[in-house]
Amino acid sequence: MTSELLRKARDYERSCAPLIAPQERPAFHMTPAVGWMNDPNGFSVYKGEYHLFYQYNPYATHWDLMHWGHVKTRDFIRWERLPAALAPDMPYDRDGCFSGSAAELPDGRQLLVYTGVCQGRQTQCAAVGDGVDYEKAACNPVIDAAGLPPGGSAQDFRDPKVWLDGGRYRMAVANRQADGSGAVLMYESEDGLRWRYAGMPAASGGRLGRMWECPDFFRLDGKDVLLVNPQEMTPVGLEFHAGNCTACVIGTFGPGDCHLSREAVQAVDYGLDFYAPQTLETPDGRRVMIAWMQNWETVGAQPAGCRYFGEMTLPRELSVRDGRLIQNPVRELERFRGTQVLHRNVRLSGTASLDGVQGRVLDMTVSVRPAPRAARYRSFRIDVAADAERCVSIRYKPETGTVRIDRTRSGFPHDIVSVRDFPVRPSRGEIRLRLILDRHSLELFVNDGEQAATAMFYTDPLADAIRFTAEGEAEMDVEKYDLIAD
Ligand code: FRU
Secondary structure, three states: OOOHHHHHHHHHHHHHHHHOOHHHOOOOOOOOOOEEEEEEEEEEEEOOEEEEEEEEEOOOOOOOOOEEEEEEEOOOOOEEEEEEEEOOOOHHHOOOEEEEEEEEOOOOOEEEEEEEEEOOEEEEEEEEEOOOOEEEOOOOOOEOHHHOOOOOOOOOEEEEEEEEEOOEEEEEEEEEOOOOOEEEEEEEEOOOOOEEEEEEEEEOOOOOOOOEEEEEEEEEOOEEEEEEEEOOEOOEOOOEOOEOOOEEEEEEEEOOOOEEEEEEEEEOOOOOOOEEEEEEEOOOOOEEEEEEOOOOOOOOOOOOOOOEEOOEOOOEEEEEEOOEEEEEEOHHHHHHEEEEEEEEEEEEEEEEOOOOOEOOEEEEEEEEEEOOOOOOOOEEEEEEEEOOOOOEEEEEEOOOOEEEEEOOOOOOOOOOOOEEEEEOOOEOOEEEEEEEEEOOEEEEEEOOOOEEEEEEOOOOOOOOEEEEEEEEEEEEEEEEEEEOOO
């Protein structure tokens, strides 16, 4: 039965979403119907389609009483809107339906598992439905404080990620431990409703930030991979930045002692706007990740008069290579490419633009190397979304082996974090930069996905120039496609 609160949210989004013109939105990145969006939730395959839910406050462009919004897609590029899926309409979730995930039940219905918040206490709750309408389980909450290990906080116990593992459901949930640091708890269930505690595969131990949020856990290329989002992180070299981060732990999981032994830890995205990623496995065996393309530290910096706020990243295909997480745009994106513009072996010294290379919705790969018979270049820069005054720039310095992403002059009227540096590894003297632009976002993939860096910016939508600058002499290839999503 649809509650009054859910009906109100559905009516509101039905009447307000059409008021937002398509040009106010990105061309192919997912945005909320109206109002505010944060974490991706329930990213999963259901009846041959990819479903995505999201943390949602339809009524304003700031965070407030959380609902779940809902969309689906067949290609990760074109998203179909569905009515809001959950509203905070029960005593155990009346202060919000926080993040969670989805799986298919043996009888073909869709299971949603989320965190219900009531008077500061967080419990795990379930709802079951047909892909559009959901009924909250009569036995909710399905895990409460009684299911916590000793010392686990009932106030910070959230963001369940469920998956089916050999006929049994597993769930990873974030929890705060007695010393204030974060941990991931694991639970098991035969039916998705009755859960038992299985152990604590990983904990921060005071090293990777404090409380952890939104865990995801999967096997990939012979390794076990845990994604977590530490809060109150302090920077570790150029690997992690302060505040809310996303970390990836690669290792081996022992189901016997329910422990993930760590082999490598890294940042997932080295840019400015990326948080709370969630993954799914496609029917053809790819692990695909989507994240909130924002950051809690800068969400106050919104464009004046916006009627929705929040975008998801482009879904990314993951792999593990040489102990590192590799990310690349989903291959489906290539189907939406327009005509190719190609410039090869362009010698560059100073600043230049290239014929046919401009735009705000595009997929462009630039390969840069020292020019033959020239001294090593000192730096190479690409300015995008540029006009005479504004731009977002990506600069590579061979001497330090770092890339800098800089949106300082991109149109934010707020003094927010705008610069990030991160280390990269050129291969045989060449560095490859793949840029995906979609009106107000940049997603950068370095060296075929070894690093990704994401940033939002608000330069005038008509600022579509792209400029290349070399200090010293460099040589580059540029391959560019407009992206046409409709
Ligand atoms: C992460 C988060 C989650 C929580 C949700 C609330 O961004 O803080 O831990 O479930 O947002 O909207």
